[in-house]
Amino acid sequence: MSTELNALKQTALYDKHVSLGAKMVPFAGYDMPLQYTGLAPEHHAVRNSVGMFDVSHMGEFSVKGNDAEALVSWICSNSIRKMVDMQAQYNCMPNNEGGIVDDLIVYRWSATDYTLVVNASNIAKDWDWIMSQKEAKGFDCELEDQSDDISLLAVQGPNAIKLLQKLTDIDLSAIEFYHFDAGSLGGCDDVVISNTGYTGSGGFELYVWNTDANTLWDVIMEAGKEFDIIPCGLASRDTLRLEKGYCLYGNDINDTTSPIEAGLGWITKFDEPFVNQAYHQDIKTNGASRKLVGFEMVERGIPRQHYELVDANGNVIGEVTSGTQSPTLDKAIGMGYVTPEFAKTGSEIYVQVRNKSIKAVVAKLPFVG
Numbered sequence: 001m002s003t004e005l006n007a008l009k010q011t012a013l014y015d016k017h018v019s020l021g022a023k024m025v026p027f028a029g030y031d032m033p034l035q036y037t038g039l040a041p042e043h044h045a046v047r048n049s050v051g052m053f054d055v056s057h058m059g060e061f062s063v064k065g066n067d068a069e070a071l072v073s074w075i076c077s078n079s080i081r082k083m084v085d086m087q088a089q090y091n092c093m094p095n096n097e098g099g100i101v102d103d104l105i106v107y108r109w110s111a112t113d114y115t116l117v118v119n120a121s122n123i124a125k126d127w128d129w130i131m132s133q134k135e136a137k138g139f140d141c142e143l144e145d146q147s148d149d150i151s152l153l154a155v156q157g158p159n160a161i162k163l164l165q166k167l168t169d170i171d172l173s174a175i176e177f178y179h180f181d182a183g184s185l186g187g188c189d190d191v192v193i194s195n196t197g198y199t200g201s202g203g204f205e206l207y208v209w210n211t212d213a214n215t216l217w218d219v220i221m222e223a224g225k226e227f228d229i230i231p232c233g234l235a236s237r238d239t240l241r242l243e244k245g246y247c248l249y250g251n252d253i254n255d256t257t258s259p260i261e262a263g264l265g266w267i268t269k270f271d272e273p274f275v276n277q278a279y280h281q282d283i284k285t286n287g288a289s290r291k292l293v294g295f296e297m298v299e300r301g302i303p304r305q306h307y308e309l310v311d312a313n314g315n316v317i318g319e320v321t322s323g324t325q326s327p328t329l330d331k332a333i334g335m336g337y338v339t340p341e342f343a344k345t346g347s348e349i350y351v352q353v354r355n356k357s358i359k360a361v362v363a364k365l366p367f368v369g
Helices: 002-006 014-019 039-048 068-075 120-137 160-165 210-223 234-243 277-286
Strands: 023-027 030-035 051-054 059-064 087-094 100-110 113-118 142-145 150-156 180-185 188-194 203-209 230-232 291-297 308-310 316-326 331-338 348-353 356-363
Touching: 030 234, 039 051, 039 230, 039 234, 051 210, 059 068, 059 120, 068 113, 068 120, 087 120, 087 277, 100 120, 113 120, 120 142, 150 160, 150 210, 160 203, 160 210, 188 210, 203 210, 234 316, 234 331, 308 331, 316 348, 331 356
Parallel strands: 051 230
Antiparallel strands: 023 030, 051 150, 059 113, 059 142, 087 100, 100 113, 150 203, 180 188, 188 203, 291 331, 291 356, 308 316, 308 348, 316 331, 348 356
16 A cells, blocks of 8 residues: 555645645545545535635646647547637547547647647556557657646636736736636746636636746635635535536546547537547437436435446436535436436436435536536
């Protein structure tokens, strides 16, 4: 056990989390804060005011060169060539087997300069996949893995913009949703300020060099006192994203799920060629054999990943991919794949919990507006 823990990587803010009394847990190869004051207060802080997450475990790849756009367009399912400078775009990287290598955010600086932000657990896999596609197609561009040099702070909640505007001369209200800017913030230079996030409550994600991470954290916490800002961990990040119906790689999407099945048709465009495009076009045209849905528990019970979903007669119709007790709704919610006939909003389904069938109803996503 000690060997496993010693092998865990630490973000530049690790000592900060320990000093704040965070409960640290292994996650995606990193020692990360699960919670500080508790899941519920952290969750509500983000929904109602503002909270800050250290998500520096995420990976960042730089793609530069004449064929940067061509490579990124080929490996991603969304319309890369329609992006404009200083725009971010949510994406999937399809594999050759009908599944997803990873979901990611693509940042376009220019047609010859992109940054790809990938999930921590997939950094090595994604790098190898992208390099294999670059070499197979002969794209003229250079890749750099900057993951170990960049920290990422997510300042999330309705008061995030008021807080951060005190710390920069950049007009944050001018940064549209899924766009970004770069400059000085909180006395730190070269900060990428991105109007994105994984909570559905508004806010910004701040990319900063590791050497400035602790300074920026302290400045934001101090400036945020008037909004009762608190640090938040992975536990509340998960409940916040699930209330919004956002997919989590490894749970709701993986190497075997098509983005069409996962309700990600909105980021799966067919105007430009991409990896395994025909497979997903066929699913879109002919219909998926399973669909990812949200559901609310009618009877008492918490749905957990891999619990079976069954019909009223006990026939297996799918599987839970994510589940939790929603702090906002004060009820248990979940997501899972079901056969198409049970995917309609209002359909009654049952979750198998300890050999009991617990009633649930398919709900429209997001759970929280």
